[in-house]
Amino acid sequence: MSAETNALDEEFGDTINSLFEDADSVLFVNPAPDVFRTVMTSAAAFDNELPTLRVLATPDVLKSSVDDFILASRISDLVDRGxxxxxxxxxxxxxxxxxxxxxxxxxxxxDDKLTGLRSTDDDLVENVRSTFDDDWESGEEFNLRTPPLTRVQETLREELGNEVEEDFMMVFESVDRIPGEDDELDEVAISLLVGANNEVLLYDISKWGEDTGVASKATFSRTKTRLEDRGLIETEKVPIDVGRPRLRLVLVPDDLEDIDSLADQVTA
Structure with a gap:
């Protein structure tokens, strides 16, 4: 029997990557929110073949974590990939x-940094894994409603064009988090802003959002009104052959290059 117990001195992200490199499967038990975010972010960015990950957590941890669209969409990618x-x-x-x-x-x-204690004691590993495998089997499946990020990107390109997808990812990658509806700069607001930057129709982008699972058409409509009230977007009527005119979204700022400034205006 070989055994080793030591403090991990390297960056915690490096520790996680090293674990992923050596393992076929990993059971992640009772993560605190910051630990869960770090491990999931590392998993989403892992370049090599990822081991099978199982997470057993309290409902509150998972619910609060997936309020952030960035984290939730990347987690959804991992679920979608199996x-x-x-x-x-x-x-x-x-x-x-x-x-x-x-x-x-x-x-x-x-000291406000994540680290860990590692043990490779064969008997201990076997006993702990056996115990938590039983806990895993009795756990309840957590249903994630956020669409995978890859699906968001693919459908944006297919339905609204490469420029819309590129603008969306530019904003997506410029911020650390995209919180839920209670906050101003959420995934719906970002979708509408990049749509306005490319002068797409409100109907088209709200239909895309509902079909993809980003948000309902009603949520897109409410957010559009809020962004109009902030003076960030405008709409122009576009006549159609039958029915009421459609609304084209227009961005009031010149473009989306100054992301920080635009985010400040949305959340002010």
Whole structure:
């Protein structure tokens, strides 16, 4: 039996990547929100073949984490690829653990930085994994409603054009988080702003949003009105052969190059 227990000195993200490199499967138990975000972000950015990930967390942790569209869409990608499963339980009273076939990492916070304690004791790893495998089997499946980021990108290109998709990703990659409806600069506001930058029809982008699962047409309409009230977008009537005229979105600022300034205006 080989055993090793030590503090991990390297950056926590490097620790996670090293674990992913060596493991076929990883069980992630009771993550704190910041630990969950770090591990999921590392998984989404992992370049090599990702091990199968299983997450067993409290419902509150998963619900609060997926309020952020950036994180949720990347998690949804992992689920869509068959690399991640999420389950919930309320019966966890332990620290955050990452458990692979041959090691355990207990995640802790020291001086406001994530680090961990690693053990490769064969008997300990086997006993801990067996215990939490049982907990996993009794957990409840967590349904993630956010669409995968790859689907968002593909459908934007196909339905609204490359320029809209490129603008969306420019904003997406310029911010750390995109919170939910209660905050001003959410995924719907960003979609409308990049749509206005490319003068697309409100009907087209709201239909795309509803079909893709980003948000309902009603949410797009409410957000459009809010952005109009802020003086960020305008609409122009476009006559059609039958029925009421459609509305074309127009961005009041010249373009989307100054992302920070635009974000400040939206959230002011």
């Amino acid at each position: 690399r991640l499963e999420l389950r919930t339980t309320t019966d966890i009273a332990r620290s955050s653990l990452l458990i692979s076939d041959d090691q355990i990492i207990s995640v802790i916070t020291l």
